[in-house]
Structures are given as C-alpha cells and as structure tokens.
Amino acid sequence: MKALILEDNETMGSLVKRCAESIPEIEADLCTTYSEFQQKLEAPDIDLILLDHYLPDGEGVEILRALRNNPRFDNAPIFLVTAETDRQFRLQALQAGATEFLEKPFDVVELTARLKNIAAMIKATRELRQEIGRLQEMATTDALTGILNRRAYLDRLELEVQRATRFKHPLSVAMLDVDHFKSVNDTYGHSTGDRVLVKITEVVRNRLRGIDVFGRLGGEEFSITMAETNLRGARVLAERIREDIEALRLDDPDFARFRVTASIGVAEWKSGLDPAQCLDRADRVLYRAKQSGRNRVEF
Ligand code: GH3
Ligand code: MG
Ligand code: MG
Ligand code: MG
Ligand code: MG
DSSP: OEEEEEOSSHHHHHHHHHHHHTSTTOEEEEESSHHHHHHHTTSTTEEEEEEESEETTEEHHHHHHHHHTSTTTSSSOEEEEESOOOHHHHHHHHHTTOSEEEESSOOHHHHHHHHHHHHHHHHHHHHHHHHHHHHHHHHHBOTTTOSBOHHHHHHHHHHHHHHHHHHTOOEEEEEEEETTHHHHHHHHOHHHHHHHHHHHHHHHHHHOOTTOEEEEEETTEEEEEEETOOHHHHHHHHHHHHHHHHHOOOSSGGGTTOOOOEEEEEEEOOTTOOHHHHHHHHHHHHHHHHHTTSSOEEO
16 A cells, blocks of 8 residues: 655654555655645555645645545545644644644654554455445346346446437337247256356347447346437347347257247337336337247337
C-alpha cells in the first residue's frame, strides 16, 4: 500500500517516512510542499496520507477538509502530525475528519504502532472489496454458461429500454428455446444436456456484437437484447443463430448423428412498452414458432 507524506521539515519528514516504511506492506513517498503533494496525489493508488499542519504553502487542516470533499479520499485514512498542541485545534482536526492526530515531537514507537493498525485495516478493507466483487460476479452470472443470469439480464434489459426511450433508438428482443431438449437429456443424459447448453451459448455469443446483451433466463431458455436494432436486423441475426445451432456438431462420437435445434421469437420494442411487456411479446412469438413446427424464427 502507498502512503503519501506532506511535511515541510525534511528531517521530520524522513523520520515519518522511516516509521511508515518499517511496516513491510507500506511504501512511502515524502513531499515537502503542498504543490508537490497535489501533484503526487494524482497517482491512482494512494491508500494513506500523513499531513503536517504548518506548511509554507498551506495548512494541514484545510488540506484535510479538501481531501474529505474529494470522493477519492473521503474515506481514506489521514493522519495529522503537528506541533500544535492546543486542545481546540485537536478537536478541529478530528472534526475535519482526521483519522489519527499525533503531536510533534511524536513517539516513533507510537506512530509505528498506529500505522501498523491502519495498514491492517486497509488490508481488511481491500479483502472485503475483493470479496464483494466476487459475490457480485456470482450473483449476476449463470454458473453453467458464464453468461448473465436471469436477474442480471432483466436489469440490463431495463437499462436498454430506458436508453432506447430516451434517445428514441430502435431496440429488439429475442427469446430462444431449445427444441425437444427434454429428449436430449433423456437420450444422452443430463451432463450431455449441459454441454449442449454451453455449446449453444458459444454459438450465439459468436454472432453477437459487443453491445448486445445475452442471458440465460432459466433451463434451456435464453434471451438476447439487441440495442440499435430494428425488427428487420433482429430477424436476420436470429436466423443466423438458428442456422448455426442447426449446424452444431459435438465432438462426442455419440453426436455424429445428433442434431439440436432451437426456436426463436423476435419482437421489436415500441415506445411505451416496459421490459416485461417486451419479453412477453417475444415469448408469445416464440410460442408460435413452436406451434409452427420448431427450428424456426418467428416475429
Ligand atoms: P420444446 O421443444 O417444446 O421446448 O420441448 P422441450 O423438451 O425443450 O421443453 P420442456 O420445457 O418440456 O423441457 C425443458 C427441459 O430442459 C426439461 C429440463 O430437464 C431441461 N433442463 C432445464 N435446465 C437444464 C439444465 O440446466 N441442464 C440440463 N441438462 N437440462 C435442463
Ligand atoms: Mg511544518
Ligand atoms: Mg423451455
Ligand atoms: Mg417448453
Ligand atoms: Mg425447449
């Protein structure tokens, strides 16, 4: 972790730096003027700040207030290390958001101990953040196929509908359902069924553009949101996907004769339709595709 120190007295600054660097996780950088500090503050990875109060070109407490108003540092650990011993001043500094307040001359053992505690807290916060990221990923990803799960897909669809409404841009939605998938499971087993779903996901993905949104709604049902795409464009894409799935062959020798097909319903979003209505339309069209013999695109 990176510590940035602002202290105009070089001897004092070096001492603070040495205390900080005696903690193995901390790497410290010393600035002797506020303007130098401001420049170095631009670095993206500063975890901890130590401020002196009396500076030739600024005052620690004011700098502290400014840092607390900066969203990048509103929660960062900030130490105020100052020769000012007045109680009123100490309260001011704490009220301005100082994490720690240390009087100069400070006790090296005390500063080091406090820095060590803060380093442990920074580490714990980091781990928590990573864990949150991991959980977020889990909560939005379908475990089998790695694409968006139902919840995340519906969130994205909602966003795309808002965007299309706002900019009056076209938007289309497709619902895809694998044909007679139950018989795939019954004939080849559930784990082969799973592999088929993964293969189909790959095939669809290869046809999509970066701005398309693809999710698994559940079982063998998928949906695609096509931004900036009218019904005509969506039909063309859906037809290509249908052909690709029909042409799919698995490596497994059992699959030499095996074919899988899917039916797709396509609907264009119209102003005033909410995401659920939009999906509902595509779903009804999909039903028609099933009724008309499967392995086809309806719109
Ligand atoms: P249709 O052409 O009318 O869509 O027929 P279908 O057999 O595909 O439709 P149905 O809804 O009756 O069956 C869906 C099957 O999908 C039943 C279920 O066991 C299977 N299934 C759902 N989720 C999974 C999964 O994650 N893995 C596997 N292997 N099978 C699944
Ligand atoms: Mg000073
Ligand atoms: Mg189904
Ligand atoms: Mg069904
Ligand atoms: Mg099906």
